[in-house]
Amino acid sequence: MRSTPAAETFPAQTPAASQVFTTVLSHGPLTRLDAGRRAGLSPAAVTKAVRPLLEAGYLVEGADEEARPALGRPAGLVRVNGERALFIGVKVTGDELIAVLTDLCCRIRLARRTPLPDRSVRKVLASVAGLVHELLVHAAESGAPVLGLGIAVSGDVDRAEGVVRYSPFLEWRDIPLAELAAMAGGLPVTVDNDVRALTVAEQWFGAGAGLSDFAVVTVGAGIGCGLVVHGQVVAGAHGVAGEIGHVVIDPAGPSCHCGNRGCVEAIAGDAAIVTRIREVTGRHVADSAEAVALARQGVPGAREVYARAGEAIGRGIATVANLLGPERVIISGEGLAAYDLFAGQIREAFTAAAFGSAAQCDVQTRPLPFEEWARGAAAAAIQSFITSTPRSGQG
Template sequence: MRSISRTETFPAHTPAASQVFTTLLSHGPLTRLEAARRAGLSPAAVTKAVRPLLQAGYLVEDADENARPTLGRPANLVRVDGERALFAGVKVTGDEAIGVLTDLCCRIRLARRVPLPDRTTGAVLASVADLTHALRVTAGDPNLPVLGAGIAVSGDVDRAEGVVRYSPFLEWRDVALAELAETVCGLPVTVDNDVRALTVAEQWFGAGVGLSDFAVVTVGAGIGCGLVVHGRVVAGAHGVAGEVGHVAVDPAGPLCHCGNRGCVEAIAGEAAIVARVREVTGRRVRDGAEAVALAHEDVAGVREVYAKAGEAVGRGIATVANLLGPQRVIISGEGLTAYDLFAGHIRDAFTAAAFGSAARCDVQIRPLPFEEWARGAAAAAIQSFIAPDPRPSR
């Protein structure tokens, strides 16, 4: 296995330790008894898992001032010490890199954006390295170690291998990004699909906290989907899962960059919408913002483009609901700037296509800036730190 050098390692690499730590991260501070209940573990297992984490300073114990007096040991509260370590997270788009520096509780301390000079691997790596270095220097506290970095990229990303198999917006194929980034950043690096990383953050800190089954669907340059099933983020056997953007909803529809026709992304992705608006208006529409403006001006045919996009997204979400029966679907992404144009169409198509009780799925809208996606990359790095991903042998 390829070894990853770390200045420090998590003191207890056991499933119980990871489970207790993430429970305290999302729900803490908690008593040991409450942590055991939420994690589905015995109190003895929690006590055993907590001990080395307390000794190493990753957890701290506080007296519960509201606790009723009881015989025996007081029911103190245990929480994650966010000041124990820092992690970097970078979200890479086709045009820029968005970076954040978070504490161990994944609270953003610093955030920066840098434009990408071009989309070549070397240029992106240089920008990510410069951004990560700038965040570390600006943090300015030598007593707080930066223990890892996460990089979130769109497309087919194999997190376990650390390889970007295919990223359509960066035009990358089979890039060993984790290994390359570790070399230039000087940190252990976790590479993940951007929507899947965002899903980790939503599971730990956002609209997915406390849910065992939910989905995150993102609308923008692409149509992405992250899945949580039985409390675990689904990665798929080969790093691909939840590709709702490539569910075919119209066999006679436009050609998708994946080679198929009528995919949700080929109808509702920003490039597809802009191209279709150009066709129906005969105008030189440069980007999604101009397309939205034309729709708001009621230019003939433009609202119908967004209506079809909304229908495609709604049918894609219904497919997720029919297959997995999630408690909630969270819709986010930069495409939500046009949400007023297709919100009703998404809901109508979802209701029409969802089968039976699947239609009861709670659909929530959460506009999130790219800094939150970068936070998701940092969350993926924290996740790898407390439960390392296996890496292939070299």
């Protein structure tokens, strides 16, 4: 990695400015009046917030180029100037790094992948540095500054401190990743849980846009959950809010790497499904793709494993609905490749376990490639940039 020429800060470090900016980012172009209504701010507060953002080029007057020919659009629109700044997002998986370069509107300009044969912190940082350097070279051609790097990691991540407390798939404990990555390159770094980062992107640009209360549940190697409550992505006092993967639904169930038994993840995570299918079929099953193939072929016992996984996921989602009452739950993750094998059980278990009107929650699926997870990391970096003064090593 290499540093940008100078650290740049968001021109108006106030809650109102951040609120107006994110409102225009998610819903713009907007008139100042509409921005104020959506943000719950007075016209005077909006005017005060918008002025420095216009002067610094973060907001511009007028609609997007493609919208200008439309008739009847209101005058006085403001929108985010996506070309004003660039950000980098990196998603760290157990065996691969995915990196994207985005503009200020979190539109992907360039995406890169590299395998990760060694999960040691030193090797991962070196690989991240290589990807970031490549993206910075491309960014230099545009002339726009790169103002932040987001890194998304599964597990217990303390975003405020930039520390990975525990990542089971990487086998990391108490790694000051933001500090180490910033020392290596000089860019302000935000480190966040991968599902929470994805939730930020979904809140701003995806299936959660415009909703004040929703959840993102991811199925695959792990079972994750990102929560938005009253318009805010929730991490909780200890940074582990939304860990439905470790909600115990069967105390006599299989052991989980967290130390408990019968967690949703211990039943419905990819590794758990593969292990169980090996046990019930007596066959050597190398990975999830082979497990899915056996179930679709009707091999005795295989479909029942997926049915049990679907029931566990459905009960986990019902727990979220009962506790928080979200308007929508978005199911995503690489595990959706097998969705046809357990979709019915997810719905049945959710309906049975959801209390009263919680069952009215809109449960929908949204397949997303890993580039979108990296985009979520970039969104987390953008969020840090517009809500706090960037500091090397801090998220």
